[in-house]
Amino acid sequence: MAQAERLSTWQTFQQRTKHGDVIFWLLTLFFALMVVALVAAVGYVAWVGSSEARGRFGLSFLFKTGWDPNAQNFGALPAIYGTLVSSGIALLIAGPLGILIGVFLSELCPQRFKSPLSFMVELLAAIPSVIYGMWGVFVFVPFFRSWVAAPIAKSVGKSFPLLAGPVAAGRGLMVAGIILAIMILPTIAAITRDVLAVVPNHQREAMLAVGATRWEMIRKAVLPYARAGIIGGLMLGLGRALGETMAALMVIGSVKDKISTSLFGGGITAASLVASELPNANDSMHESTLILIALVLFGITLCVNAFARLLVWQAARGPVGSARS
Amino acid sequence: MITQATNYRRRKLVDYGMRGLTIGATVLALIPLVLILSYVVFRGAGALNIAFFTQAYEPPVVGLDGEVGNAGGVLHGIIGSLIIVGIALIMALPIGILAGVFLAEYPSNSVATVVRFCTDVLSAAPSIVIGVAAYVLIVQRTHQFSALAGSVALAVLMVPVITRTTEEILKLVPHTMREAAMALGAPKWWQTLTVVLPTAMSGIMTGVLLAFARATGETAPLLLTVLGNNNVSVKLLEPMAALPLLTYKYTDTPFPAQNTLAWGTALVLTLLVLTVNLSVRWATRSRTK
Structure with a gap:
């Protein structure tokens, strides 16, 4: 009797909650769609907010110099140039280094050091960017100015305008590029490590069996196999460098109206231009232009990242059933 | 034997060189980490005192000796x-x-x-x-x-x-x-x-x-x-x-x-x-x- 009662309690519970699954599905679906709505909202808001500038300039202002909000003169070419050059420097430095680190962590590192070293490299990605900026201002910029920039500008810079002085300010495109390189290094290293980890072992064994050294094995059998994934990692790093704001803003020197011929000269990036001017914009035209710059930046990083994800995703899957260990 | 292959010495050297390079790259990446952490810890530790945690912004005051003091807290x-x-x-x-x-x-x-x-x-x-x-x-x-x-x-x-x-x-x-x-x-x-x-x-x-x-x-x-x-x-x-x-x-x-x-x-x-x-x-x- 008692058991029958318990059973019927359970049954009434089931009876009462028979729509539970549908409700639960709808509830989680609602919040999942909210993520989609957030993306749509960010895009839509930036689109609407920039309508004034789009109506007046189109995209032409991206290709002229001279930034003077007071005179309603908006030329964002220095910002575009600064973004591309600083990210390019960052990629040139962090790309080879990151790939070498990924190779070391995946192929050569003794098992015991693997996870502490990975953790330490990834810790570089966890440090807030404003701390990179501050460290850059107080420590790296003075060091770089007196030990690297000044000697180079005095010797090589005499014949190459790209490396010419003056270096008195210290802050500039080169410094920003180097700081960005440190910041994107962990991304590139971690992704290289992950895509190398799914290269099937018979690739390595076949190469070793014909008498290759370890490096020849890596160079000829492992890296080519993971090429797409590594390129994806480089592009993810590039995407991060393009959108980086605070560190770039603090060390790049904020020269907004002209393009410096020297890499040691000051500049500005698109993201840091928006961060420095939007909070105290003069009028709605100024605001709208800055929002348009942010929208363009959003579009570019979106494309770079989507392409990179595609490459990494395809590479990280690897051939079926061939994952190592 | 493989050690008698004609260019074995050169290949071995390249191998050692590149392995060294990967280790070098890893060490190079850890240098900024160590530098940033140690600078933040050593320079930041001096700032941590009672006032740091209990006061808000205070306008800087120029002392008689020209030093700017009175930082307040955060x-x-x-x-x-x-x-x-x-x-x-x-x-x-x-x-x-x-x-x-x-x-x-x-x-x-x-x-x-x-x-x-x-x-x-x-x-x-x-x-x-x-x-x-x-x-x-x-x-x-x-x-x-x-x-x-x-x-x-x-x-x-x-x-x-x-x-x-x-x-x-x-x-x-x-x-x-x-x-x-x-x-x-x-x-x-x-x-x-x-x-x-x-x-x-x-x-x-x-x-x-x-x-x-x-x-x-x-x-x-x-x-x-x-x-x-x-x-x-x-x-x-x-x-x-x-x-x-x-x-x-x-x-x-x-x-x-x-x-x-x-x-x-x-x-x-x-x-x-x-x-x-x-x-x-x-x-x-x-x-x-």
């Missing part, structure tokens, strides 16, 4: 950061966790693919863009920089982190546990709420902690939304101070006393990030092996 930043990030967390938690539950429990349909793509977009979007969106949506409408706008921006930055970890962790819950619950007649929602989620709770918490640490260090979106404030303020619809904003602001001042405060705030932020990352690593140690 109480306003600490309180501001706690409020802004706390509210952001409250907004991001339900969206992040339930969206993650959706992705893990109903994994293969076209909606899930779209949602996954959107979390990727959000996590890859430059934080300044999210800040601009919050600026247009809230600051421009209300004609007022506000802590709430900052919370909204940070919440958007937290959601993808929480969603992604929740999904990954829920997928690790063994199928036998779901089957056991099913065998007892539990409907899917009941099984998810009472069996799957509690099992995965510690894992979800690590995701929340990582999102919290990431959001606390974010500066760019706050610059556009909460602006900063020199006083202790708890009003959500007015400008508020935040720790990373103070780091930025005090870095660019000519007063050494304020620069010291910048190092102090950097130390607090770094300690937070370090603690969270170390504890997450410690908590997930057994799972990743």
Whole structure:
């Protein structure tokens, strides 16, 4: 009797909650769609907010110099140039280094050091960017100015305008590029490590069996196999460098109206231009232009990242059933 | 024998050289980490005193000897950061966790693919863009920089982190546990709420902690939304101070006393990030092996 009662309690519970699954599905679906709505909202808001500038300039202002909000003169070419050059420097430095680190962590590192070293490299990605900026201002910029920039500008810079002085300010495109390189290094290293980890072992064994050294094995059998994934990692790093704001803003020197011929000269990036001017914009035209710059930046990083994800995703899957260990 | 191949010595040298190079690259990457951490710890430790935690902004005073003193503290930043990030967390938690539950429990349909793509977009979007969106949506409408706008921006930055970890962790819950619950007649929602989620709770918490640490260090979106404030303020619809904003602001001042405060705030932020990352690593140690 008692058991029958318990059973019927359970049954009434089931009876009462028979729509539970549908409700639960709808509830989680609602919040999942909210993520989609957030993306749509960010895009839509930036689109609407920039309508004034789009109506007046189109995209032409991206290709002229001279930034003077007071005179309603908006030329964002220095910002575009600064973004591309600083990210390019960052990629040139962090790309080879990151790939070498990924190779070391995946192929050569003794098992015991693997996870502490990975953790330490990834810790570089966890440090807030404003701390990179501050460290850059107080420590790296003075060091770089007196030990690297000044000697180079005095010797090589005499014949190459790209490396010419003056270096008195210290802050500039080169410094920003180097700081960005440190910041994107962990991304590139971690992704290289992950895509190398799914290269099937018979690739390595076949190469070793014909008498290759370890490096020849890596160079000829492992890296080519993971090429797409590594390129994806480089592009993810590039995407991060393009959108980086605070560190770039603090060390790049904020020269907004002209393009410096020297890499040691000051500049500005698109993201840091928006961060420095939007909070105290003069009028709605100024605001709208800055929002348009942010929208363009959003579009570019979106494309770079989507392409990179595609490459990494395809590479990280690897051939079926061939994952190592 | 292979040691007698004609160019063996050269190949061996190249091998050693390149192996050395990979080790060199790894060491080179650790140098900035060590340098940044040690500078922040040594220069920041000097800033940590009672006043640092109990006072708000004080205008710099030039002493008789020409030294600029009287730096005050960063109480306003600490309180501001706690409020802004706390509210952001409250907004991001339900969206992040339930969206993650959706992705893990109903994994293969076209909606899930779209949602996954959107979390990727959000996590890859430059934080300044999210800040601009919050600026247009809230600051421009209300004609007022506000802590709430900052919370909204940070919440958007937290959601993808929480969603992604929740999904990954829920997928690790063994199928036998779901089957056991099913065998007892539990409907899917009941099984998810009472069996799957509690099992995965510690894992979800690590995701929340990582999102919290990431959001606390974010500066760019706050610059556009909460602006900063020199006083202790708890009003959500007015400008508020935040720790990373103070780091930025005090870095660019000519007063050494304020620069010291910048190092102090950097130390607090770094300690937070370090603690969270170390504890997450410690908590997930057994799972990743």
